[in-house]
Amino acid sequence: MGLYFSRELESGATISVWEITETEEELMNLSSVPHDELEDLLITKSSARRKERLAVRALLNELFDGKVYLGHHDNGRPFLQNSLIEISISHTGRYVCVLTHPDDSVGVDIESLERNFSAVEKKALSPEEIENLSESKRNLHLAIHWSVKEAVYKRMSLTEVDFARQINVKKFSPREEGEIDVEFIHKDGTVEEFEVKYEIFENHILAWIVG
Secondary structure (H helix, E strand, O other): OEEEEEEEOOOOOEEEEEEOOOOHHHHHHHHOOOHHHHHHHHOOOOHHHHHHHHHHHHHHHHHOOOOOOEEEOOOOOEEEOOOOOEEEEEEOOOEEEEEEEOOOOEEEEEEEOOOOOHHHHHHHOOHHHHHOOOOOOHHHHHHHHHHHHHHHHHHHOOOOOOHHHHEEEOOOOOOOEEEEEEEEEOOOOOEEEEEEEEEEEOOEEEEEEEO
16 A cells, blocks of 8 residues: 555645555565664564564655655654654554654554553553543444654653553543643653644554644
């Protein structure tokens, strides 16, 4: 399939999704992996993980005219070594997603709704968030909470974040798409407020934050 969609957002960010239907060999031919990334790729034992990484590289090649070099900070946050453009990356077995912005910090997450999200409840939700869960759409509601929190976590680029205590998702009703107010509570008590957008497509949820 290759590029599933790419669109510019009102914020000036670009969000792009690649559907992985190619073989590993086909992705290798599409990706033009730089030498330093290739060495790291070849020691990756999981074929599925190699395909995800190759699909990310193929998507980057689709989005940028020249070759870009991908690096990672110590906390795992990706960055472009030869560009000041901000970037966030997420992947599932079927899709990879890249969110970019010329200046602002970004965070993106994509999840398959075929997954059981019951473990998320105790792991990542506050008592208030658990109380607000929909009984009829519980797994979907949990999935949206998790994806939204993951997007905020990636945008913040911090380590040792307590999802239940530090990322506060305001009450919302699960829909096909929407905007959710979120608070990030720093360990010193200061609070940052964000608006996270999400949409559901092909039984997957995509959540993103810009700024």
